[in-house]
Amino acid sequence: MSATADAARTHEDHTPGDHAGEPGAPVRPLLVLLRLLRPMVLPMLWTGLVSWAGWLALMAITVMGAWGVGHAVVLGELPPSGFWWGLGAAVVVRVLLTWHEMDVSHALAYRVLDLLRMHLFDSYAARVVEGRQAHSGDAASTALTDLEKLEFFYAHTIAQMASAVLTFGAGAAALWLLDAAMGAALLALGAVLMASSLFLRRRMTRAGQAQQEETNRLSRFLTDVLGNARDVLSFSLAGRIVEESARRTARISRQERRAALLESLASGVRDLLTVTALLLVLLLGLRRAAVPESAVAPEMVAAAVTLAMMSLAPLIGAADTLGKLHPLQASAARVAAQLDDAGPAGPDTTASSTTPRGHDHDDAALHTPGPTLAAPAPWGVRVSGLRHRHPGRGELRYPEITVRPGEHVAITGPSGVGKTTLINLVAGLWRPSAGEAVLFGADDPESGRSPEKIPEEELRARVAVVDQESRLFRGTVAQNLRLGAPEGALTKADLHHALAAVEADEWISLDDELGETGLRLSGGQRARLCLARALARRPALLILDEVTASLDAESEADITALIRSLDCTVLTVSHRASTVASSDRIIAL
Structure with a gap:
């Protein structure tokens, strides 16, 4: 008998619910x-x-x-x-x-x-x-x-x-x-x-x-x-x-x-x-x-x-x-x-800004309630003694890192070194095992707040994450751009400005239906709309994780030039030298 068959015979692993009918807890x-x-x-x-x-x-x-x-x-x-x-x-x-x-x-x-x-x-x-x-x-x-x-x-x-x-x-x-x-x-x-x-x-x-x-x-x-x-x-x-x-x-x-x-x-x-x-x-x-x-x-x-x-x-x-x-x-x-199996990271924990919340027929039409977005003010990042333990994969340790407000910094390093983990910790999507990642403004460079101490609504409004897995949702372009923004915070003019910023207003309109995951669009077009969705919220910190990984050279050059023109703080993770070359600094992990 093969190892597969032997293991299946001798190891009786149980799924949740296998013992739901046991005496004592029927x-x-x-x-x-x-x-x-x-x-x-x-x-x-x-x-x-x-x-x-x-x-x-x-x-x-x-x-x-x-x-x-x-x-x-x-x-x-x-x-x-x-x-x-x-x-x-x-x-x-x-x-x-x-x-x-x-x-x-x-x-x-x-x-x-x-x-x-x-x-x-x-x-x-x-x-x-x-x-x-x-x-x-x-x-x-x-x-x-x-x-x-x-x-x-x-x-x-x-x-x-x-x-x-x-x-x-x-x-x-x-x-x-x-x-x-x-x-x-x-x-x-x-x-x-x-x-x-x-x-x-x-x-x-x-x-x-x-x-x-x-x-x-x-x-x-x-x-x-x-x-x-x-x-x-x-x-x-x-x-x-x-x-x-x-x-x-x-x-x-x-x-x-x-x-x-x-x-x-x-x-x-x-x-x-x-x-x-x-x-x-x-x-x-x-x-x-x-x-x-x-x-x-x-x-x-x-x-x-x-x-x-x-x-x-x-x-x-x-x-x-x-x-x-x-x-x-x-x-x-x-x-x-x-x-x-799930447990919230703390009080007032919600989904990330790119996750649709609710159960309406049109998921992309739902918005997080809250106040009107404030004017942009770049946030800096300070990493000190930061560590994160992955179950079964050991602990990642990070050096001291400081990103000044408005600075464009690229993070590079070999696969498995913890680049994606770092941005998840900085964005407050994950909790560190030790140390902290502090977000601060130009007026309080010595203080600042860690992501878990920032109100969830403010954090998700001011920190935007775009990666190569970011997806579009069924609905119109306008509904996708408003995703995660406070109700009424984004006008049509804001949405038009976001489309124009990524040079998408020439080939798509706010009322266009995207269909499921935007499959009718090319990879470069989807990347532009995902970036426009982030920019529409006027983030203080924009985190980009391999957004150009699946793009051709021409599309990559366009997106890279667009990123370079942004006046917010940008933290970029990429394996491509051409993508990180336009950053103010490059930090190798």
Whole structure:
């Protein structure tokens, strides 16, 4: 067996959520996320009350219908007119409540999904600030898919389960008022039904979780195999890998059969207890109806049995839902792990200025609220005793560096020396392990402030970072140029000036749509617009990281000349000698 197959067999690595169904913490991930939805408490309560009222209306319709049939059969006459009016009113109320429940539950679903997404995106933004960009596109995609599943649970399932318990309580109370023995029988069997469901739920959760773990392990094994296709072919391991896959598939099948058996057992227990409850109510009702002057008249027996059935129906649905929570627990655990893995660098931490915040259909149209931008005043940079530790990569140490306000300085050095890390520390995107990077103005060269001591809004408005990975967003040119700027701070004249500064006003207008990531533009055009977006905010410090790396010589010369003409402080990182040659100074790390 190859090293890949052996490792897959012996090393059972677990993804977040693998143990979501373990005893002792069966619903903890779901409760963790529920705490994030505290703003939705009142809408959730209202949705639950509307759902409960709908169940009560349906119960009234069916019980009244059963009573009407019993009255007609036993007494040989149609129910009185009040019965028909009451039945019609109950039907109308049920229709209105059903419509209203759909309305409020769907509105709640969108708000829940929106809130959970915001928490997830904020956690990703916090990682960027801390320099811990641990999430991948696949992890983010999985988390968003998980949120789609959880949205239904929090917006619909919780309300339905709560209304099911309340409906059962109301039905049992009504049956108790009619006859204490029938009410007691219904309550007892309902309690046994829920207790048995909770008992079997733990085993069903374990079985479902074991099946999910085996499926995840098989997926990881096959991913590793496909990633080492050359080794598989070179060492003729295809047959042995097929055997290993078959063995793992057989294990998954066994877990599936076990889970299906437990689900069938739980369903059988629910059916048995339901039939028992209905038979008990029927027998007690017939016994009471045989007693002269009993509170349970013969025509009421059918209504009593129907009341018991309508009380148990939602409770059975809630019990069935309890047995199928393990996929949601796994989803909640994965999302909670994504949230726990991030931690803000400090109070008032937000995303960088180039990251769109919000969830509107037009992300690029959103702006950070704040005051109008002040007139430009260049900031200098002073680095003293600065160090930064990368997990698993050792610690980077930087020399003493001073960049005067308005100066253009280039940072050079071999790959891996820490150039990009330095600019992330200076821009306040990452936190240093020791030392500090101080930003200061011409009027306070001996003091200044470290990025973490500058209000986030001011820091992002005055320090702009543009690198070769900077991207444009779907929307118009104007929306992209306003990205990250305070609301109303940039007029159309400001935007036109920014376009003209990068000599882009001749080939594009503010109203032009860029499409996804601006793919219809050339590399040089995208670089110019990203630079224009930074310049539109009138930064005090402009940090450029390999902005000319993917450009041809002509485009590089144009961008370099443009950078040279800027009157703000410019810190440039580049491998190209032609790019750094126009700087006032060059600092080699």
